[in-house]
Amino acid sequence: MTFWNNPINFISTWLTGVLTGWRLPAALSTILLYVVGITVLIIFAMTLDIGLVWIERKVVARFQDRLGPNRIGPFGLIQPVADIIKMVIKEDITPDGADKIIYNIAPVLAATSVIVLWAILPLASTIYGVDLNVGLLYIVAAGALGTLAIIMAGWSSNNKYALLGAFRMVSNMISYEIPMVIILLVPTILANTMSVRGITQAQTGMWFAILSPLALLIFLISAIAELGRSPFDLNEAESEIVAGFHIEYTGMKFGWFYAGELLHAFTFGGFMAILFFGGYGGFFGLEKLAFFSWLNIPFVQALVFIAKAMFGYWVIMWIKYSVPRIRIDHMLAFNWKFLVPLSLVVLVNTAVLNKVLIFLPSWLYVLGMFGSNLVIGFVTVEILRAYGRKQRKAEQKPGPQTQTQEQAL
Amino acid sequence: MSVEHGPGRLRNYNDNNSKSSGLITGAFNILYGKICASCSCKTTLWFLGAPMQNEWLYIGLFLVIGIIVPVVPLVFARLVAPRKPNPIKQSTYECGIETVGDSWVQFKAQYYIFALVFLVFDVESVFLFPWALTLKQLPLFVVLEGVLFIGILVTGLVYAWRKGMLEWV
Amino acid sequence: MTAEQIIFLLTGALVLGSAIMVVTVRNLLHAALWLVASLFGVAVLYAILQANFLAVVQVVVYIGAIAILFIFAVMLTRRELMEKGRQTRPNWWIPALLGLLLLTGLVLLILNIPGINRTAAALPVGLDTVQALGTALVSPDAYVLPFEVASVLMLAALVGAVYVATVDKK
Numbered sequence: 001m002t003f004w005n006n007p008i009n010f011i012s013t014w015l016t017g018v019l020t021g022w023r024l025p026a027a028l029s030t031i032l033l034y035v036v037g038i039t040v041l042i043i044f045a046m047t048l049d050i051g052l053v054w055i056e057r058k059v060v061a062r063f064q065d066r067l068g069p070n071r072i073g074p075f076g077l078i079q080p081v082a083d084i085i086k087m088v089i090k091e092d093i094t095p096d097g098a099d100k101i102i103y104n105i106a107p108v109l110a111a112t113s114v115i116v117l118w119a120i121l122p123l124a125s126t127i128y129g130v131d132l133n134v135g136l137l138y139i140v141a142a143g144a145l146g147t148l149a150i151i152m153a154g155w156s157s158n159n160k161y162a163l164l165g166a167f168r169m170v171s172n173m174i175s176y177e178i179p180m181v182i183i184l185l186v187p188t189i190l191a192n193t194m195s196v197r198g199i200t201q202a203q204t205g206m207w208f209a210i211l212s213p214l215a216l217l218i219f220l221i222s223a224i225a226e227l228g229r230s231p232f233d234l235n236e237a238e239s240e241i242v243a244g245f246h247i248e249y250t251g252m253k254f255g256w257f258y259a260g261e262l263l264h265a266f267t268f269g270g271f272m273a274i275l276f277f278g279g280y281g282g283f284f285g286l287e288k289l290a291f292f293s294w295l296n297i298p299f300v301q302a303l304v305f306i307a308k309a310m311f312g313y314w315v316i317m318w319i320k321y322s323v324p325r326i327r328i329d330h331m332l333a334f335n336w337k338f339l340v341p342l343s344l345v346v347l348v349n350t351a352v353l354n355k356v357l358i359f360l361p362s363w364l365y366v367l368g369m370f371g372s373n374l375v376i377g378f379v380t381v382e383i384l385r386a387y388g389r390k391q392r393k394a395e396q397k398p399g400p401q402t403q404t405q406e407q408a409l
Numbered sequence: 410m411s412v413e414h415g416p417g418r419l420r421n422y423n424d425n426n427s428k429s430s431g432l433i434t435g436a437f438n439i440l441y442g443k444i445c446a447s448c449s450c451k452t453t454l455w456f457l458g459a460p461m462q463n464e465w466l467y468i469g470l471f472l473v474i475g476i477i478v479p480v481v482p483l484v485f486a487r488l489v490a491p492r493k494p495n496p497i498k499q500s501t502y503e504c505g506i507e508t509v510g511d512s513w514v515q516f517k518a519q520y521y522i523f524a525l526v527f528l529v530f531d532v533e534s535v536f537l538f539p540w541a542l543t544l545k546q547l548p549l550f551v552v553l554e555g556v557l558f559i560g561i562l563v564t565g566l567v568y569a570w571r572k573g574m575l576e577w578v
Numbered sequence: 579m580t581a582e583q584i585i586f587l588l589t590g591a592l593v594l595g596s597a598i599m600v601v602t603v604r605n606l607l608h609a610a611l612w613l614v615a616s617l618f619g620v621a622v623l624y625a626i627l628q629a630n631f632l633a634v635v636q637v638v639v640y641i642g643a644i645a646i647l648f649i650f651a652v653m654l655t656r657r658e659l660m661e662k663g664r665q666t667r668p669n670w671w672i673p674a675l676l677g678l679l680l681l682t683g684l685v686l687l688i689l690n691i692p693g694i695n696r697t698a699a700a701l702p703v704g705l706d707t708v709q710a711l712g713t714a715l716v717s718p719d720a721y722v723l724p725f726e727v728a729s730v731l732m733l734a735a736l737v738g739a740v741y742v743a744t745v746d747k748k
Binding site for chain 1: 523552577
């Protein structure tokens with residue numbers, strides 16, 4: 001095991017040697033090592049978060065045909081640092097009548113619910129926190145903590161708009177959790193494991209995005225709704241209920257809501273990469289060739305993972321800045337009447353076909369799974385078109401009012 | 410050294426091999442080996458050998474540090490930022506005008522109904538996870554058992570739909 | 579006292595302490611949040627027992643669904659979120675005494691179970707608990723019938739909720 005093959009293990013072995021040399025009891029040195037590793041990982045996540053602020057502002061500017069921040073530092077790269085300094089030195093105003101304890105816990109909980117996701121995110125085959133064997137449900141559990149933080153924020157602000165925003169946001173988030181959990185079953189079935197690392201390693205042959213593109217689509221939509229980003233951001237609709245559940249938050253507390261949302265978006269981009277695009281690996285077996293063996297170096301794998309996660313984040317931003325906001329009743333109808341039945345159909349289809357087609361040669365298997373998704377997509381579109389046609393005909397049919405007008409004349 | 414996880418293999422839960430390629434659990438193995446060699450540390454072995462999984466210890470520490478990290482800038486802001494409270498600044502925000510009525514809103518029953526339907530489907534999906542993990546090993550009828558499970562709950566969804574429970578009025 | 583015992587005692591204190599706060603605190607929403615803390619303590623207990631699946635399911639279902647349902651229900655029905663009036667009944671020492679007697683009886687009973695001081699056997703190496711749970715849930719000679727009946731139970735719950743909600747709207 002050299003440094004390049006397995007950097008984290010190398011450093012931890014060396015540090016353990018140092019600590020045991022200082023006669024520390026073994027358990028304490030384990031805990032100390034864990035703490036050092038966790039702090040490094042969290043600082044990496046936070047630094048990435050700062051970079052994401054810059055990326056977000058530049059990208060939204062380009063979508064809106066303007067330049068974005070370019071004054072502070074070259075290309076505005078120091079802008080996020082200026083933002084953080086500004087947020088820290090702003091006055092922290094607590095509205096009167098607010099429930100002080102819950103008011104202060106909410107932003108911390110919102111940020112924590114995103115940070116704990118990094119414990120199971122594998123950056124490379126040897127760079128990860130823990131390999132939990134129920135990783136996928138852990139993701140949903142962290143989302144549950146985020147939902148709680150939003151209710152706490154909305155209720156404790158003692159403000160009508162905050163409360164309304166919080167109710168809507170929580171209804172939205174819990175509704176879209178159902179298709180997400182059902183779709184998380186699809187990689188579980190295809191990889192036969194719930195652990196995030198196991199799913200990444202099961203995609204060395206073929207990406208799950210090709211085996212089940214509908215699952216990717218539904219996961220993308222539910223993820224955007226879970227994040228509360230546009231087009232599902234009626235809850236923070238700046239033009240309607242001002243800032244929704246975080247109206248009464250100022251300074252760094254607001255900063256944690258905002259930065260937490262961006263980091264959450266990036267983390268979900270990372271999970272999309274892991275669940276559907278092969279994560280840090282997934283080169284279709286290319287890395288086994290001697291010429292491409294450098295693809296197995298952990299640092300290269302980490303770069304590949306971050307590139308794929310950036311791509312997922314880019315798609316999420318692209319959708320945010322191109323599509324108008326959806327009304328709350330349309331949002332919920334879309335979820336319960338369209339996404340949930342569709343995701344159940346995709347799940348049943350994957351389960352049955354995975355069992356039936358497993359005996360065929362692999363290219364036929366891939367073709368079968370992909371083809372079945374296309375068939376389901378086509379049938380869905382046809383059903384929607386027929387429904388739309390029926391609706392349009394019902395609207396164009398002359399109603400009873402026109403008949404009475406004719407009689408009056 | 411990483412363990413290949415093919416789609417057909419049972420994932421080894423406690424496999425020492427997979428542990429040593431993890432972040433710090435590799436250190437744990439090496440520690441365990443070192444301490445084991447010197448036999449005067451029976452108590453330390455017992456302490457380390459307690460059946461508490463290192464995964465959850467790591468996640469517990471992650472949670473603790475994940476709570477501390479957001480708190481640090483907030484504490485720093487409290488030290489650095491100005492504090493000049495006055496009644497106007499602290500009054501509730503309502504688009505720049507004086508507030509009208511209490512800050513209590515009539516909570517629509519529709520939120521509660523959506524939460525109920527969500528609860529039933531959440532429990533259903535959680536039941537499906539152990540089922541999904543057995544599909545590779547067991548024959549086809551297991552898949553059909555799961556389809557039956559899903560079918561019964563789809564009937565429930567259709568019932569709620571027809572009764573108008575999924576409308577936002 | 580092993581580290582595991584210390585952590586167990588701390589978690590038990592969290593669960594029981596939060597439960598006591600749930601019933602004594604005046605503000606209903608604070609009570610709901612203490613309930614969340616108590617449920618989280620139970621999830622930690624599951625994690626100590628290496629029941630990974632149950633620990634995450636506890637957080638997902640109990641905290642992510644049921645606690646939120648509680649909070650929605652509290653907000654839906656109560657205009658005033660504070661309990662007013664006395665917290666205790668006039669003759670509160672009678673139920674307290676009965677409770678104490680019950681606790682003593684239960685503790686004596688549990689301490690006399692043979693084998694109470696045994697430590698748990700370690701799980702066999704290579705056992706994936708979730709997969710074992712799944713196999714148990716779907717094999718015909720294990721728990722497949724309760725598995726299917728559970729779905730019927732949830733259907734009944736859904737139908738009941740729909741019925742109650744429809745009656746309310748009228």
